[in-house]
Amino acid sequence: MRNPFQSIRWRLQAWHGLFLLVVIAGFCYMAYQLAWNNQSRRIARNVFEAERHLFHPLFEAARPEGADEDAPVSSSMLLERLRAHQIELPPETLLRFESTESGFAYFVLYDTDGSVLMQSPNLPPDMAPLPNDGDDYDEDMRTIDNRREMARYNAKGVSSIVGRDITPEKDDLHRLGLSLAASGLGVWIVGLLGGWWLAGRALKPIHTISQTATRIAEGNLTERIDTAGNNELHQLARVLNDTFEQLHAAFERQRRFTADASHELRTPVTILLAETERILKRERKAAEYQEALTTCRESATRMRNLIQALLLLSRQESAPPQRESCDLAKVVGEAVAQLEPLAREREVHLQTDLPHLACQADPAALSILASNLVANGIQYNRPGGSVAVSLQQRNGSAVLTVQDDGPGIPQEDLPHIFDRFYRADKARTGTSGHTGLGLAIVKTIVENHQGTLAAESPDGAGARFVVSLPVEPTPQEPV
Amino acid sequence: MRLLIIEDDPALLRSLAASLREENYAVDTAMDGEEGLYKAQNTAYNGIILDVLMPKLNGWEVLARLRPQNRTPVLMLTALDATPDRVRGLDQGADDYLPKPFDLDELLARLRALIRRSMGQVHNLIQLGDLQLDTAARRVEREGQEVSLTAREYSLLEYLALRRGQVVSRAELYEHLFDEDDDSLSNLLDVHVSNLRKKLGHDLIATRRGHGYSIP
Numbered sequence: 054m055r056n057p058f059q060s061i062r063w064r065l066q067a068w069h070g071l072f073l074l075v076v077i078a079g080f081c082y083m084a085y086q087l088a089w090n091n092q093s094r095r096i097a098r099n100v101f102e103a104e105r106h107l108f109h110p111l112f113e114a115a116r117p118e119g120a121d122e123d124a125p126v127s128s129s130m131l132l133e134r135l136r137a138h139q140i141e142l143p144p145e146t147l148l149r150f151e152s153t154e155s156g157f158a159y160f161v162l163y164d165t166d167g168s169v170l171m172q173s174p175n176l177p178p179d180m181a182p183l184p185n186d187g188d189d190y191d192e193d194m195r196t197i198d199n200r201r202e203m204a205r206y207n208a209k210g211v212s213s214i215v216g217r218d219i220t221p222e223k224d225d226l227h228r229l230g231l232s233l234a235a236s237g238l239g240v241w242i243v244g245l246l247g248g249w250w251l252a253g254r255a256l257k258p259i260h261t262i263s264q265t266a267t268r269i270a271e272g273n274l275t276e277r278i279d280t281a282g283n284n285e286l287h288q289l290a291r292v293l294n295d296t297f298e299q300l301h302a303a304f305e306r307q308r309r310f311t312a313d314a315s316h317e318l319r320t321p322v323t324i325l326l327a328e329t330e331r332i333l334k335r336e337r338k339a340a341e342y343q344e345a346l347t348t349c350r351e352s353a354t355r356m357r358n359l360i361q362a363l364l365l366l367s368r369q370e371s372a373p374p375q376r377e378s379c380d381l382a383k384v385v386g387e388a389v390a391q392l393e394p395l396a397r398e399r400e401v402h403l404q405t406d407l408p409h410l411a412c413q414a415d416p417a418a419l420s421i422l423a424s425n426l427v428a429n430g431i432q433y434n435r436p437g438g439s440v441a442v443s444l445q446q447r448n449g450s451a452v453l454t455v456q457d458d459g460p461g462i463p464q465e466d467l468p469h470i471f472d473r474f475y476r477a478d479k480a481r482t483g484t485s486g487h488t489g490l491g492l493a494i495v496k497t498i499v500e501n502h503q504g505t506l507a508a509e510s511p512d513g514a515g516a517r518f519v520v521s522l523p524v525e526p527t528p529q530e531p532v
Numbered sequence: 533m534r535l536l537i538i539e540d541d542p543a544l545l546r547s548l549a550a551s552l553r554e555e556n557y558a559v560d561t562a563m564d565g566e567e568g569l570y571k572a573q574n575t576a577y578n579g580i581i582l583d584v585l586m587p588k589l590n591g592w593e594v595l596a597r598l599r600p601q602n603r604t605p606v607l608m609l610t611a612l613d614a615t616p617d618r619v620r621g622l623d624q625g626a627d628d629y630l631p632k633p634f635d636l637d638e639l640l641a642r643l644r645a646l647i648r649r650s651m652g653q654v655h656n657l658i659q660l661g662d663l664q665l666d667t668a669a670r671r672v673e674r675e676g677q678e679v680s681l682t683a684r685e686y687s688l689l690e691y692l693a694l695r696r697g698q699v700v701s702r703a704e705l706y707e708h709l710f711d712e713d714d715d716s717l718s719n720l721l722d723v724h725v726s727n728l729r730k731k732l733g734h735d736l737i738a739t740r741r742g743h744g745y746s747i748p
Contacts, residue, residue, distance in 0.1 A: 316612070319633055321543075323544055323632040324543045324544045326633050326634075327551060327633075327636050327639075331547065331551040331554065348546070
């Protein structure tokens, strides 16, 4: 908006102004032309009338004496009589051609050699007969300066020019032109103002939207655009609001994640600091140092596990899975084998049913997935319990099921167990390697593979996690 | 002085309790908000250290249910260190707010200040005739000479000194000087009082038979 001429409102205004100007100018020009045509026709009628008033008495006077009143009089007869100066115009006719006031009528009659036979006293100077261009007869209605006149040429008779002064009509037209221009300008300005107002009105919702968006950009993420209404801009506003909603949710998730992660990291740091400060306050027995160092090591291990889990999670989130042909049974089997020592320590029995199952997937990610699910099953189990891991191919999907027979998951916790840092048992086990991210990582990996993940826990019958991954057709090796 | 720590992280709870016991506080612990609230409502503590993010009841909820009836000084200890969180804690009735990770010495100093204020003291030194108690260093001096006291003897003297002029019942002394796990026999209190009289003079602590002890 810094350069006002780049704003939509100014551009609209400029185009609107230009368009309006063309329309108004065209309209005025047509009105002017119409008026001019009207005037011309009226003037022509006047000229013809003047001709009639002149020639009627002339031909009457040229009629031979005693001839029949209806006998035609030829132009050559009139010419002869005029040459002989035998014709006088009646006074009322002369009166008509005497005036020199604006709008006066005049005439001049020429002989065949171009010499003047008769003229009105008010004849303007520099009059010339119509030149001979070979025809016997010729006529021309013409406008010269402030005169409009009918010039007739007759090779064998009288040539004539009858015309009138058109100063008043020209003045009228001039005035009309001025008033048309003035009112056109007025209309144009009113139109410009109206256009400016209309453009402003049409752009106001956009202004509101941009202001709201600015406030959101400044950090007020809960702000929304008013979408009451159903025009195009309201639809745009709704689309924007949806986008803001998603951004806000993503931002909120990120904020909570950061807060949670920092909280989870702060606790072990606090323990490290508090414990070392306490122990260094005075001399201690060796056993006390040992105990404190054990606590410190546990805290450090906790931090390491958390950092590893955070890195793993962010890597899974940011990078698409590196798909390659792999045998799911092998991947899951290796992950389970690595957890055998932990299972033995917890006195949990691991059962596997892993038939060969080829698929296109990221083996490293799937290994983490299986490992996290099985570790979770071992963790939330009782001594003497078991964790069953099985693979199946079902409807074009590879289905991995991890079932434990521990205490299970309370129904109210089920929807949240895949949330980051959510712990169903609510008690921090602190040193047991729990980061609260294991199942969140599982969820991210499954989503990366476009699979589905479900957790169920019938009352007291342990927990069952079912991962279903679409199996992409493995390229068949030529037989 | 008897304190309650409500903190859900077992390692931190253990470490904090050990630190405070080494400073001669009687320390009770609670692993979650519910347990903490129960203990806080049923024992007269001199101070409560309260974590915010905890299972069952979080720190805000514990504080809300504790106030306004209970006036025990509360120091909130939490990983939430944004200004709005601090303001919220203080506005809801916490007396102090310390973000994790904290400095142990700072925590101890803040606790001393909280307890001192709640007892109406303004600084660390208490004058009792020719005796001077330094509650920060936990020392007693007579005319510039340090008098050697056991931790229990010092705690008893400090508590009576802070309640100077009032009669403090044996029950109150037991409540404030021994924690829940302490199974010292009741007559040990008499032993400590008699030792204090031997070291500091017979007139220092008066016995009100049937009521308790006082420093006049």
